[in-house]
Amino acid sequence: MDGQDEVSAREQHFHSQVRETTICFLLFAVLYVASYFIITRYKRKSDEHEDEDAVVNRISLFLSTFTLAVSAGAVLLLPLSIVSNEVLLSFPQSYYIQWLNGSLIHGLWNLASLFSNLCLFVLMPFAFFFLESEGFAGLKKILEDLDEQMYMITLEEEALQRRLNGLSPSVECDLLDLEQELQNVKTLKAKLERRRKASAWERNLVYPAVMVLLLFETAMSVLLVACNVLCLLVDETAMPQGSRGPGIGHASLSAFGFVGAALEIILIFYLMVSSVVGFYSLRFFGDFIPKKDDTTMTKIIGNCVSILVLSSALPVMSRTLGITRFDLLGDFGRFNWLGNFYIVLSYNLLFAIVTTLCLVRKFTSAVREELLKALGLRKLRLSSAPREPDSAKPSANGHQKAL
Structure with a gap:
């Protein structure tokens, strides 16, 4: 019986490893x-x-695509872990979610940490230097492009010279050109009209909704960080160290259950988006923003490295700020400074102060006026000067009106 039990345990372990490998491969694909x-x-x-x-x-x-895929996986680590924990709590005995277990979640965290270091220190430096070493071979291509442009400019110059010498097209061709220009003007006018309507719709509906959502998420982030500061002062277990909890699917991360977990996921994505926007808003990285169909491979490599750094820091930043209570798994929870009380407390205070100042600075009176106008609440404001009652107004013969 012991031999059969050992074989059965080995078979289960083998099937579990195959299942986890298949899931990780499909997700990464x-x-x-x-x-x-x-x-x-x-x-x-x-x-x-x-x-x-x-x-x-x-x-x-291919190397840049691999790096960007790893970055996306690092961003999804916490949301997938939080959702998995809540699903296991809601359906603990369901046959269809037996594949969703702690071993799979730990494996995803370990793979994300391994591939992040591999891309940051090996693949991306290799791609950059490999691309730069090809620069002399590409000089021939640059010269050929210059020759082609010079040839096109020469043809245009000869065409203009012929028109100046009286060899212009006939009057019929001129009329056709005029009709074509008129049609282009009508098409442009129609596009501008559609754009004006779309802009009005965005101004009246999309802009207020986005503003309210951003204000809510920022305020909630500051509130959670303030609560985390209080927890750090009174409870040492609030420190963002490695895994110390009971594991996946044993306890909810929020007192509000699935609603609280959904709010945590929204705030995690908000932190990532705000980090990316803040990075590209810096003066030094203003020209680093990728452009559609016009971004060189060197810029793509630099953008992939930047996004990889931000996404790899997202789980640690979210846990350090108290946005989520999910314990850091794998190598993400093995940083020595995570156990330093003063560093963690200073980081939380700095985030709360800077975010509050940014909120006060951006939400100015002009923004409030625009938001009230878009929401249709501007007419509800009371006038600063109260109206004088009708009974106090003098009549035409000098007497007050009767009540």
Whole structure:
């Protein structure tokens, strides 16, 4: 019986490993495909003409896509873990979610940590230097492009010279050109009208909703950080160290259950978006923003590295600020400074103060006026000067009106 039990345990462990590997592979494949479409949307299309250029750009493209997929996985670590914990609590005996267990979640955290370090210290430096080493081979392509542009400019110059010499097209062609220009003006006018209507809709509906959502998320973030500061002062278990809890699916992370977990996920994504927007808003990185169909591979590599750094820091930042109570797993919870009370407390206080100042500075009177106007609440404000009652107004013959 002991031998059969041992064989059965080994078979279960084998099937569990195969299932977890398959799930991780499918999840990464979806992220890789999505990352590939995102990068090709911004990548410059004219970078692949010569054979040697195509090979180098293709290798750099695959490495950048891999890095962006790893970044997306790091962003989804906490939301997937929080959702998994709540689902296991809601359906503890369900047969269809037996694959969702603590071993799978720990494996995802370990893979995200491993691949993040691999991309940051190995793959991306290799892609950058490999792309730069191809620069001399691409000089031939640059010269050919210059020759082609000079040829086109010469043709245009000859056409203009012929028109100046009286060899312009006939009157009928001029009329056709005039009709074509008129049609272009009508088309442009129709596009501008549609754009004006869309702008009005965005101003009246989308802008107020986005403003209210941003204000709510910012206020909630400050409130949770303030509560975390109080917890740090009175309870040492609030420190963002490694896994110390009972595990996945044993206790809810929020007193409000699934609603609180959903709020935590929203705030985690808000932190990521605000970090990316703040990064690209810096003066030094203003020209670093990718442009559709006009971004070089060097800029794509730099953007992938920047997003990887921000996404890898997201789980640690969310746990340190008290946005979530989910324990850090894998290598994410093994940083020495996570156990330093003064560093963690200073980080929370700095975040709360800076975010509050930013909220006060951005939510000015002009923004409030615009928001009230968009919400249709501007007419509800009381006038600063009270109206004089009708009984106090003098009549035409000098007497007051009777009540």
